[in-house]
Amino acid sequence: MSTETRELPTEYREARWYAAYTSANHEKRVALQLGQRSVEYFLPVYESVRHWKDRRVKLEMPLFPGYVFVRLALQDRLRVLQIPGLARLVGFDGTPTALPDEEIEGLRKGLTSGVRVKPHPFLTVGKRVRVTAGPLAGMRGILVRRRKQTRFVVSVELIMRSVAVEIDEADLELT
Numbered sequence: 001m002s003t004e005t006r007e008l009p010t011e012y013r014e015a016r017w018y019a020a021y022t023s024a025n026h027e028k029r030v031a032l033q034l035g036q037r038s039v040e041y042f043l044p045v046y047e048s049v050r051h052w053k054d055r056r057v058k059l060e061m062p063l064f065p066g067y068v069f070v071r072l073a074l075q076d077r078l079r080v081l082q083i084p085g086l087a088r089l090v091g092f093d094g095t096p097t098a099l100p101d102e103e104i105e106g107l108r109k110g111l112t113s114g115v116r117v118k119p120h121p122f123l124t125v126g127k128r129v130r131v132t133a134g135p136l137a138g139m140r141g142i143l144v145r146r147r148k149q150t151r152f153v154v155s156v157e158l159i160m161r162s163v164a165v166e167i168d169e170a171d172l173e174l175t
Helices: 027-036 101-112
Strands: 016-022 040-042 045-051 056-062 067-072 086-089 117-120 127-131 140-146 149-156 161-166 172-174
Touching: 016 027, 016 101, 027 040, 027 067, 040 101, 045 117, 101 149
Parallel strands: none
Antiparallel strands: 016 067, 016 086, 040 067, 045 056, 117 161, 127 140, 127 172, 140 149, 149 161
């Protein structure tokens, strides 16, 4: 009898970005646990001002409520799935689906450069455009006009969430 060693497919060995679905309001706790387990993660946040009777408070809120992005090889997913508050990795037919690296890196780059973003309803119609200049250069999204402002809406198709960014129309081209 011979014993064969089966090698895992490349997608199981290479680190890729995945959307991790969390329990309600557990994004920051899950992110803290990911950091403690030395797993690369990305939790995009935006600043929101909340008004209470006696004061105003600035809060950091998740840009994509219910999601934290993790970079890992699928063979290592068990150490992520054991985190309390993390429900599953988003995918189809029980298999996690990787997100394009440029999508996550574009979001990271835009947020670290100080671009003001906020959540936006998920869009599927509208003029498709690509950013040609600035920190979001290369990103693709949908052009939306609101009053006199031009907004560029970036959608993460896998989790059906979008964010809106105010942008100069000169930095956009139709795709």
